[in-house]
Amino acid sequence: SAVISQKPSRDICQRGTSLTIQCQVDSQVTMMFWYRQQPGQSLTLIATANQGSEATYESGFVIDKFPISRPNLTFSTLTVSNLSPEDSSIYLCSAQARLNTDTQYFGPGTRLTVL
Amino acid sequence: GDSVTQMEGPVTLSEEAFLTINCTYTATGYPSLFWYVQYPGEGLQLLLKATKADDKGSNKGFEATYRKETTSFHLEKGSVQVSDSAVYFCALSYGSSNTGKLIFGQGTTLQVKP
Numbered sequence: 325s326a327v328i329s330q331k332p333s334r335d336i337c338q339r340g341t342s343l344t345i346q347c348q349v350d351s352q353v354t355m356m357f358w359y360r361q362q363p364g365q366s367l368t369l370i371a372t373a374n375q376g377s378e379a380t381y382e383s384g385f386v387i388d389k390f391p392i393s394r395p396n397l398t399f400s401t402l403t404v405s406n407l408s409p410e411d412s413s414i415y416l417c418s419a420q421a422r423l424n425t426d427t428q429y430f431g432p433g434t435r436l437t438v439l
Numbered sequence: 440g441d442s443v444t445q446m447e448g449p450v451t452l453s454e455e456a457f458l459t460i461n462c463t464y465t466a467t468g469y470p471s472l473f474w475y476v477q478y479p480g481e482g483l484q485l486l487l488k489a490t491k492a493d494d495k496g497s498n499k500g501f502e503a504t505y506r507k508e509t510t511s512f513h514l515e516k517g518s519v520q521v522s523d524s525a526v527y528f529c530a531l532s533y534g535s536s537n538t539g540k541l542i543f544g545q546g547t548t549l550q551v552k553p
Contacts, residue, residue, distance in 0.1 A: 328482065355539045366443075367483075367528070367543040382540075416483070420539040428539060430475075430483035 326351050326421050328431035336437045337407050344403045345434045347417030352397035355420040357428070358390070362413045370415075373400040407438045441466045441533045445544035448526075452519055452551050460514040460547045462503075462529035470531040472496075472505050472512040473541070477526045486514075486527070519551045 327350040337343050347356065356373040371379040371392055379392035394400040404411050417431040446461040464472065474486040474496070487496030492507035501516045512529060529544040 357539060364545075366545040367541075369540055369542075372539070418483075427485055427488075428541065429485075432480075432482040 326353055326419050326429040328417055328419055328429055330417055330431040330434050332434060333432065334435040334437075336439060338439055339407055339409065341407055342403055342405045343407065343436055344401050345415055345417070347400045347402070347431055349398045349419050349429075351421070353419040353421050354397075356394060356400045357418045357420075358392060358400070358402045359416040359418065360413045361416060361433070367416065370402070373402075404436065407436075409438045412436055412438045441470065441531060441542050443529050443531055443542055443544035445527075445529050445547050448546070448548040450547060450549050452549070454521055454551055454553050455518045456551075458514070458516040458519045458523075458549065460527055460529075460549070462512045462514065462544060464510050464512065464529075464531050466510075466531055466533065470533055472503070473530040473532075474501070474503055474512070474514050475528040475530060475543075477528065477546075479525070483528065519549070521551045521553050524549055524551045 329348045331346045358370040359367045361367045369382050370385045371381045373379050373392050373394040375394045391403045414433040414435050416433045418428045420428050442465045444463050471490045473488045475483045476486045477483050487498040489496040489505035495504045503512050503514045526546045526548050528546045530541045533540050
């Protein structure tokens with residue numbers, strides 16, 4: 325299994341600013357992902373964080389708005405840029421420990437409120 | 440595109456009652472199906488999964504059977520406990536194998552009263 329931590333757990337930000345969320349896994353993992361959960365809605369995949377290369381974004385999400393880094397096999401960051409109230413959501417990091425397995429482990433999430 | 444639909448909550452039950460949370464899906468190909476649970480203040484945890492038609496996933500007294508003919512993956516438990524109070528998410532994998540990408544249902548809140 326993998327234990328995932330996220331920082332910060334919550335934040336309140338002003339419109340137009342940016343927030344960077346950190347995701348730390350307690351062991352090396354092959355794949356890491358970022359999801360968004362808007363109020364009252366389901367989880368939506370933002371992107372796959374690729375180690376040592378650019379992230380792979382899902383339809384409707386772009387690098388300029390959600391830049392992602394993954395410098396090694398245990399750590400990733402997601403930045404939400406140029407914040408607007410519509411960005412108020414819970415952002416979750418997840419990791420898949422090995423290839424050929426469906427099991428993903430999730431972090432506790434970061435609750436972002438944009439004023 | 441692929442999608443997952445869950446029954447709306449909250450679902451409120453008395454302890455020891457029988458639980459069913461409905462989940463249906465739309466998918467091309469043959470996805471794996473999952474139930475995740477989120478206890479208050481905690482992250483999502485994998486509860487159970489099934490990777491092909493007629494497979495039954497089970498864990499902690501919960502069960503779900505992959506029904507291709509009805510495109511369903513309903514979650515059941517024979518006797519719920521107060522500690523089962525949580526939000527339950529049905530999900531499917533999509534994309535090519537081993538991409539790890541998941542599509543989630545909207546989640547169903549379960550409240551179990553003593």
